[in-house]
Amino acid sequence: MGVSIAVNTDGAKPLSRRDEAYNFIRAYITRTGQSPSINNIMAALGVSKTRAKALVHQLAVAKMIERVPGAQRGISIPGLFRELVLEELRREGYVVDKDIMAGVPCPQGHLPLIAILEHIPALEAGDLHATPSDRRAANGGG
Structure with a gap:
């Protein structure tokens, strides 16, 4: 053997x-x-x-x-299982762990930056996510 x-x-x-x-x-x-x-x-x-x-x-x-x-x-061997799993994921093309910090390029390329909102519009009365107090404030009620 x-x-x-x-x-x-x-x-x-x-x-x-x-x-x-x-x-x-x-x-x-x-x-x-x-x-x-x-x-x-x-x-x-x-x-x-x-x-x-x-x-x-x-x-x-x-x-x-x-x-x-x-x-x-x-x-x-401490960490061997994790190491083997990460090796297998990398072989399959996944970017994992510290690869991003090490400069390994992401397979999907660069993602666009999220726009910074300077103004949050007033809540509409029909906004499904607004609470009743938010709706009252948006309609001028107190």
């Missing part, structure tokens, strides 16, 4: 073991819907069980993952 691990091929600095462990955990949770066991991490990274536990501990200390004490498969 192998899961591919992202390999850095652009000539940049190679990923650390901690980053490889994180990428594996993220991919595993995304693919299966559950967290990997220490044995899964050990096999995927080709490290000892002790090293796999140490990597998981490092990720927890760095707050990149959360662990449920005593659970065999108690690893979760």
Whole structure:
């Protein structure tokens, strides 16, 4: 049950073991819907069980993952579900979240500005939204 691990091929600095462990955990949770066991991490990274536990501990200390004490498969990634949903929405063409502030153009283009009203006309007696006191005021009654 192998899961591919992202390999850095652009000539940049190679990923650390901690980053490889994180990428594996993220991919595993995304693919299966559950967290990997220490044995899964050990096999995927080709490290000892002790090293796999140490990597998981490092990720927890760095707050990149959360662990449920005593659970065999108690690893979760904070915000992963939200991140995956946002990625899917973006793939579908939606502009979400901070995209607007980041300068991602809206698919519908620029919307017209709302006109600023300098004067609000008097309420007509037939205005369906006017209250009885509004109608009296509009008709000159007090």
